[in-house]
Amino acid sequence: MAEEQGPGRQRIDKWLFFTRMAKSRSLAQTWIEAGHVAVNGDKVRRSSLEVKVGDRVEVVDRDRNMVLIVKAPGERRGPYEEARLLYEDQSPPRQxxxxxxxxxxxxxxxxxxxxxxxxxxxxxxxxxxxxxx
Structure with missing residues (x-):
């Protein structure tokens, strides 16, 4: 059965794409399937998992570790200034x-x-x- 999207919820792969963390949705799905994404401390293996406002999303990339708090679901992949409103960045500073x-x-x-x-x-x-x- 297909999960219905509730108010203030969005698929994790779409959210990563809309926040401009991933260059494409398929890249976001690859990260998720490889185990590089965690939501609220639990590793995610399904790109269909829905995130809601207040969730903590951790993305481990080769060059950086990103810690993001979901502020809003996205409607489209817009410019950086628009995407920045969808999350609060709590990432540790780069070395x-x-x-x-x-x-x-x-x-x-x-x-x-x-x-x-x-x-x-x-x-x-x-x-x-x-x-x-």
């Missing part, structure tokens, strides 16, 4: 990375190009023979 951590490449991303090598050398305080020390 700052050092220049050295930014210079580290992911495994399998290929050889560094000339510009990348020069930046890595500059970070490691190495000088090329063509530069004045």
């Amino acid at each position: 700052k990375t050092t220049p050295y951590e930014q210079a580290i490449r992911e495994a399998g991303s290929g050889r560094p190009e000339k510009k990348d090598r020069r930046e890595i050398d500059r970070l490691r305080n190495r000088f090329s023979p063509f530069e004045d020390p």
